[in-house]
Amino acid sequence: MFIKHHIKKAATLAVAALFSGSALAEGELFFYNWVDYTPPELIKKFEDETGIKVTVDTYDSNETLLAKLKSGATGYDVVVPSQNFVTIMISEGMLEKIDVKGMSNYENVDDRWKGPTWDPNQEYTAPWQMGSTSFSINMEGYEGEGNSLGEFFEPSDSMKGKVQVFKTPDEVIPLALMYLGLPQCNENPADMKQVQELLLKQKEYVKTYNSETMVANLTNGEVLMSSHWDGYSMKNRLDSKMETLKYVHPKEGIIGWFDSLVVPKGAPNKANAEKFINFMMDAKNGAELSNFNRYASPLKASAVGEYLDPTLGTAPEINIDPSVPVHFSETCSAKATKLYDRVWTKLLQ
Amino acid sequence: MSSVTNKKKFNWLKLFSNAFFVYLYAPIAVLIIYSFNDNRIAQVWTAFSTKWYLKAFTNEDIQRAIVNSLKVAGVATVVATLFATMAALVLSSSRFRGHGVSNAIISLPLLVPEIATAVATLSFFAAIEFPLGLTSIIIAHIVFCIPFAFMPIRARLAGMDQTLQEAGRDLYANDWQVFRYVTFPLLKPGILAGGILSFIISIDDFIISLMVAGAGATTLPLYIYSMIRLGVSPEINAVSTVLFCISVTAIIAYWLVSKQNEEKVHVH
Amino acid sequence: MAFNLPSNPLARRWFGLAPAVITIFAFMVIPIMILAVFSFMPADPYGGVDKGFSTEAWIQLFFERDLDDSLIFEPVYLQIIFRSIVLAVLATMITLAIGFPVAWYIVQQPAKKRELLLFLVTIPFWTNLLIRAYAWILILGKNGMIEKPLYALGLIDDSLELMYGNLAIGLGLVYSYIPLMILPIYASLEKLDFNLVEAAHDLYAKRSSVIRKIVIPLCLPGIIAGSILVFVLSLGDFISPSILGGGKKMMLSNLIQFQFSSARNWPFGGALTMLLLLLVGIGSFFYVRVSKKREGIA
Structure with a gap:
């Protein structure tokens, strides 16, 4: 354990020394999501609003996400597992607790999806798409x-x-x-x-x-x-x-299925992750997400309704x-x- | 040689060889030509356009991937070339106990298939709980770059006159001075060639990077792979053409340097 | 700068060798050993390994534990390994059939042209494998360079189904590794004494028998070296099967990668890797013997 600790420390220092020049003052956010599931315009908007630099990496399945996190790929701030994998990640102690209920946009979430079975106290997850x-x-x-x-x-x-x-x-x-x-x-x-x-x-x-x-x-x-x-x-x-x-x-x-935003244990930019999660629960942003991905929004219909592409209602x-x-x-x-x-x-x- | 073979009789060979070179370059030519295609559908030609290059270069993810690739290849090249030079100087001077074992260990990365290196390195990092990221990629790259840097340096040393260094020492030069004023100038083309070779190998690596990459450590080949996974697009053609050009530039540099390498070592 | 290494030759040696040797030992030899240890541990169902000892991974190589846990001999994985070997052998034979005449042609050109042609052979080898495989999608795929003209001419009315399958994998392997066949053959042909060939011609020997009886035996070391290189690299190739093969027919390297990603069975992946290393070790052993022999000839 002693050696491990030192290796970790040395590695962190080396990384910091090597790349300290590239980090922005407002910080960064590493977002790991399914392929073709992240609207570039929304990321741009988030970056403009907050000054946080977002890096998006992609995976092809829940299994791959789990395997990558399990093999020590720390450094991701937000990932997007489906409900059955959320349960695994919680039981394996792989997730950080986040204060979703306390976020200003939480009220936009449809009541049916508040405190879902896989996260009854809404301690780990925020809705993404379903x-x-x-x-x-x-x-x-x-x-x-x-x-x-x-x-x-x-x-x-x-x-x-x-x-x-x-x-x-x-x-x-x-x-x-x-x-x-x-x-x-x-x-x-x-x-x-x-x-x-x-x-x-x-x-x-x-x-x-x-x-x-x-x-x-x-x-x-x-x-x-x-x-x-x-x-x-x-x-x-x-x-x-x-x-x-x-x-x-x-x-x-x-x-x-129901995909959620979660924060993996040891995420380097937890505060930014929470900003991002709150940003995604905004009614307009949530609607834009659905307009891009064409999936149903887990936000209240009354909130997203006016921004939502009407073709979604009849598709x-x-x-x-x-x-x-x-x-x-x-x-x-x-x-x-x-x-x-x-x-x-x-x-x- | 031309006196040996009756050229008329061997004409089929010329045809066959020319066909071979067409086969070798046709895919690359198709790739490059279609990177200048205006159409969104990669295989339907409409008009000449450079818009995919513009699109690729204004894409921040691609910019970041290029920067990551250059960081990894840059650090790996410098470290691997330094280590390889030091080892080559020792291994070329005389035979000693452990000479063969050292040689074998240094050439090991050439023999082990990439996939095996990739999963072994991943298991190792997992076992010591080393976080995956750009640093883990750099370490892995240094390892497999060492033998590629080693080969040309070793070859250069083999053709070098060791007595010069002895003469330097006889003149009471210290080790650093001998290296700085005698060995290094003579060895420079070999070191340069080794460095370029490492750079080429590192910038092209895919499978090892794939397995040991972590957050924000997407290199250019990894980014290209994530694009290919969604199917063909002219943007991939454009990015691939850029990577192809980087490689070809490095190969030409290598070729020129290694020609210099072959020339006789003169002392003035 | 006044800088002197210790005068003790042993210490000097270590100073020079240590960085390279220790780096490779620590980050390659030890990792392979760790992987070997992992192959004897139970798999964590969510990735990684659990503590303990288990031979399950090795049993899985040869036997299929049926779904009700009874052991039956079912060589599914041996079949994948066998398929990988067959494809690698085929790729080797085809690269040889193409590579030998090309090397033979290059060696007969004037010096300047020879250099240019050799350069042209090496360029694709040093460029990214991924890009080269991708370029083949443009050619083999639906509406690709092959199908489209045939459609237009009305020669075919259904897809040729060139992508995704053994044909596409094989093409990718040949294309990837053919420079490694040509270069060693060229090197041994270059050393060939053409007076011998001339003498044979003077004796009115037929061209085919000159090649068979004189040229091929004399450049056999080059042929064998090239064949082993192509074989070993094809056996461990990951890109051709994953990009051109469609994931329906796995090769050894895909099977290994699969165990470390979505299948999450590290011990089994470790056992497969050990097997691959064994096969490659056998190949390299012959390679070293052949190259030693070649040095003897030169």
């Missing part, structure tokens, strides 16, 4: 209906080599369990075997396992069907002028039919997580 996960189909020339998970997991022959699936199991396995009518957070090996068989059969149709390139690949026709998120699919449809792109709300069910992607069951991913036991990882590693061999 949405759903399923898949999208380019309906041009497609013979199916586009309303069932079966079309994704057991595609028709015309889809051979035309399907893209997320790179990590976190959102794919819950959908597969839903399709098979099995319980979530499944610890039963026999059930997981069924999931494994389903995914291995699907693999014959899969072109690539990737959580980032779906927009490019759907747009240029490299794939015709892909794992997708509601807002990202809508953005995909609008930006690429692809009116035939349908985000499917499967009758078997859809996955709901087929983010307005889910009430008959479709929404499953909110919870944190599974270590045993279930291990089973999921094993299924996945075998799949990607």
